[in-house]
Amino acid sequence: xxxxxxxxxxxxxxxxxxxxxxxxxxxxxxxxxxxxxxxxxxxxxxxxxxxxxxxxxxxxxxxxxxxxxxxxxxxxxxxxxxxxxxxxxxxxxxxxxxxxxxxxxxxxxxxxxxxxxxxxxxxxxxxxxxxxxxxxxxxxxxxxxxxxxxxxxxxxxxxxxxxxxxxxxxxxxxxxxxxxxxxxxxxxxxxxxxxxxxxxxxxxxxxxx
Amino acid sequence: xxxxxxxxxxxxxxxxxxxxxxxxxxxxxxxxxxxxxxxxxxxxxxxxxxxxxxxxxxxxxxxxxxxxxxxxxxxxxxxxxxxxxxxxxxxxxxxxxxxxxxxxxxxxxxxxxxxxxxxxxxxxxxxxxxxxxxxxxxxxxxxxxxxxxxxxxxxxxxxxxxxxxxxxxxxxxxxxxxxxxxxxxxxxxxxxxxxxxxxxxxxxxxxxxxxxxxxxxxxxxxxxxxxxxxxxxxxxxxxxxxxxxxxxxxxxxxxxxxxxxxxxxxxxxxxxxxxxxxxxxxxxxxxxxxxxxxxxxxxxxxxxxxxxxxxxxxxxxxxxxxxxxxxxxxxx
Numbered sequence: 001x002x003x004x005x006x007x008x009x010x011x012x013x014x015x016x017x018x019x020x021x022x023x024x025x026x027x028x029x030x031x032x033x034x035x036x037x038x039x040x041x042x043x044x045x046x047x048x049x050x051x052x053x054x055x056x057x058x059x060x061x062x063x064x065x066x067x068x069x070x071x072x073x074x075x076x077x078x079x080x081x082x083x084x085x086x087x088x089x090x091x092x093x094x095x096x097x098x099x100x101x102x103x104x105x106x107x108x109x110x111x112x113x114x115x116x117x118x119x120x121x122x123x124x125x126x127x128x129x130x131x132x133x134x135x136x137x138x139x140x141x142x143x144x145x146x147x148x149x150x151x152x153x154x155x156x157x158x159x160x161x162x163x164x165x166x167x168x169x170x171x172x173x174x175x176x177x178x179x180x181x182x183x184x185x186x187x188x189x190x191x192x193x194x195x196x197x198x199x200x201x202x203x204x205x206x207x208x209x
Numbered sequence: 210x211x212x213x214x215x216x217x218x219x220x221x222x223x224x225x226x227x228x229x230x231x232x233x234x235x236x237x238x239x240x241x242x243x244x245x246x247x248x249x250x251x252x253x254x255x256x257x258x259x260x261x262x263x264x265x266x267x268x269x270x271x272x273x274x275x276x277x278x279x280x281x282x283x284x285x286x287x288x289x290x291x292x293x294x295x296x297x298x299x300x301x302x303x304x305x306x307x308x309x310x311x312x313x314x315x316x317x318x319x320x321x322x323x324x325x326x327x328x329x330x331x332x333x334x335x336x337x338x339x340x341x342x343x344x345x346x347x348x349x350x351x352x353x354x355x356x357x358x359x360x361x362x363x364x365x366x367x368x369x370x371x372x373x374x375x376x377x378x379x380x381x382x383x384x385x386x387x388x389x390x391x392x393x394x395x396x397x398x399x400x401x402x403x404x405x406x407x408x409x410x411x412x413x414x415x416x417x418x419x420x421x422x423x424x425x426x427x428x429x430x431x432x433x434x435x436x437x438x439x440x441x442x443x444x445x446x447x448x449x450x451x452x453x454x455x456x457x458x459x460x461x462x463x464x465x466x467x468x469x470x471x472x473x474x475x476x477x478x479x480x481x482x483x484x485x486x487x488x489x490x491x492x493x494x495x496x497x498x499x500x501x502x503x504x505x506x507x508x509x510x511x512x513x514x515x516x517x518x519x520x521x522x523x524x525x526x527x528x529x530x531x532x533x534x535x536x537x538x539x540x541x
Binding site: 039075076077079080084085176178181182 | 285289290291293295318431
């Protein structure tokens, strides 16, 4: 069982994440068509394919630079709202993780918090707004509470928290983006952003399992 | 889908190739990216003005790059924001030391990417300021103006800020006049039919035959009221009932009026619209100074129109009247 994520591991996690987005392409397209502009499946597969390629091509030994490269790749290839939010999140992680060569559970918790901070600063949104934050924040908090646990256990808990976050987001009323135009009609519908957040957590959880 | 295109996914870049072929003396692109469009006449020491947004709205956004208006524009896919990196490239290309002003419409993806570009440009030592177009009264109620979408009224921001920048004033002044325009312009639209994103192949929404949607956005965002299509005069009256009290525009005010076709509505109908606007404003004691009637911000093959009003003062009138020469807008 892994105790540390190395640079090589993080690269493989980005590749895993790209595979997961490909698998969920149609589901995301359908979800987004219900209250967005219907292109989330396209932008997420494009964005994470670019992130995986950037990760694969990264030859240094600095986790911060690796996250930054992945974030920039997403920003350049998927400039949709969600793409830009996720890019901003990874770019923030890039700043915070600068110089690190490996990540233990405690560093993963710090990474998730930076990721969340980057997204919240860019999107000016808060928990309860029916967004990606509603799956990422419970995952980040779970990781922080479990920062002394082994990677596999901590990430499995985080994934469970993210999945519950997706469930809770369903009952929320959208206040951001196109979904907000639907107002009360958005209550009861799955939020595509929250699902994307959960899928990112899933990539880590599956990899370290 | 009935469009004069080749492959749907190549439409935007082929459109751009057509633009560069048609206007080689006015626009060019930087960083080897067709979607990073800049004016061929970037003037040393002048504040640069950049805009950007999704394709599918010509003349918006790139059509106003040229003398007396904008210096650069980032072009996205149909209804998609360009990326922050593209915005950064355009910013670098048009900054000549006096800083750059971003003027763009209030849409989530555009706001985030321009914010990110502004941060990156700041890190490279370029001063960047931003002013958003957010004047569609149908998109959010009064009191919640920050949530409003930007539509055709952004033309006035380009025209007036561009005219002032051409006088070689400082970034703060150009920003300030853009803010004044943003604060004094209001728009409302009506849609009669839908539009089709080429890559999607079918309309994203539908408006039934004999129906209209008042207040619909230029990407088909839901409006304020769906109903049977009625006479043009009644539609104008309903739109003015929302626009006039919003600022409010009052007796004695001087306004410029912009009647904008959404893509599939003939100019004849726009003049029928304008006739009623002129009649109605005259009754309210509001004077029309300089009307603009035509296509300024379209939504591909959507049928319909929008009405924008800009309240003027002496300075705004002077800047509105100054000459401009861009691929889609010429005024002498």
